[in-house]
Amino acid sequence: MASSLLEGVDDFLAYLSLEKGLSENTLQGYQGDLGQFLARLGQTSKPSSWKKVTAADVSDWIYALSEEDYSNASLCRKLSAVRAIDSYLLRERLIEKSFTEIVVGPKLRRKAPFTLSIQEVERLLSAPDDTTPQGLRDRAMLELFYSSGLRVSELSGLMLQQIDLDLGALKVYGKGSKERVCPMGSKAVSAIRAYLSNGRPYLVRSKTGSAVFLSSRGTAISRKTVWFLVKKYTSAAGIDKPVKPHMLRHSFATHLLTGGADLRIIQELLGHADISTTQIYTSVEADRTRSAHDEFHPRSREAGTAL
Structure with a gap:
């Protein structure tokens, strides 16, 4: 005690x-x-x-x-x-009453996460040069990042035994070592197959383990390198937006929601313990809906702009 x-x-x-x-x-x-x-x-x-x-x-x-x-x-x-x-x-019954129950904290307005449009994602995923081992790796990495909504740490720490290409799924160990199964899209599966066949073997060194994505030294790619590569290919794709952490993860969730996916399903795919964490993506969709209303509804246009 x-x-x-x-x-x-x-x-x-x-x-x-x-x-x-x-x-x-x-x-x-x-x-x-x-x-x-x-x-x-x-x-x-x-x-x-x-x-x-x-x-x-x-x-x-x-x-x-x-x-x-x-x-x-x-x-x-x-x-x-x-x-x-x-x-x-x-x-644990170490205190008899709460000392925070009546405490009022500051109001926190969560900002909508930074995302790319579907067209921008397509350009980004096409940016790596798939004629080189590193390019095949980077293409597979970006495809999987966007296809499965992984965290950066989950992507960089992914092991071969976590992937089942025949099922098109992977097992992920997220925050708190919580396990979840994430589906992979067909394009991500194809990109990973190409990398495992024609890219990864050229990056393997004598002490290489079972990490999926390897650096030029044959070690597991680091989170820092992942973000360097995302920034590099964002620039190469001509996307003039600041690169933020979890950019492709946020885009994954937002595009699912825009496409009609249930919020609870998105919560499960992202590995969020609390639905309130996932609800931040509804603000992105609300902003998009509002913009469409402002642009196309006759009663939202400024005077003199009605047809």
């Missing part, structure tokens, strides 16, 4: 690691935010245990951070970390 503030954090982080299977980067994020909260408590109310932490302590901390020009997104993330440990302590 945790008796001090630090012990409570250590127990919570152990729970997230061992029972929830969260990544080291995620754990470090929680540790940093909670450490900052404990530092604030040490400067002000100095409670000796989590039982003595109050909603006022949390609210005052968030307000103090807002005065330091933290963004609303950062404030929401930090408050989320404190809410998470609050929930854990309650569940």
Whole structure:
């Protein structure tokens, strides 16, 4: 049983690691935010245990951070970390009542994700030179990225044993080591077959493992290299838009939604634990619908432009 503030954090982080299977980067994020909260408590109310932490302590901390020009997104993330440990302590009966239940956080308006049009995606996927091993690799990588909506880490860490080309599917281990099965489109399957036959063998070295996408050194391609290549081919395709993380993943989800796919199916394909995360893509479709209305509906046109 945790008796001090630090012990409570250590127990919570152990729970997230061992029972929830969260990544080291995620754990470090929680540790940093909670450490900052404990530092604030040490400067002000100095409670000796989590039982003595109050909603006022949390609210005052968030307000103090807002005065330091933290963004609303950062404030929401930090408050989320404190809410998470609050929930854990309650569940373990280490505290008797919540110290975050009545805390009101900043309103966070999530921006619509950056996406490409279908025509831009087609140009991007056609950009690699498929007469070279690297070009075959890059074409297969981009096709799969867009076809299956993978995260960058899932793409770069993909192993041969996760792919079934005959079924047109792959097994993916996402956040928290959660497993999901993703379908592959026929063009992605064809591109991967071509790469595995005529590209990957030329990139294999003596110590190469079972990673699907290999660097010139024969090692698994890195996330940084994936984004360098996406940026390179975006430019080569004449797409004058900033390259953002998860660009093809966002385009995958948005194009499915535009085509009529159910939001729950998209949630499953993306590996989102919460449907609210997937709902951000509805704002993209809403913006597109609104633009069409403004352009074509006679009562949306400015005076003097009606036919």
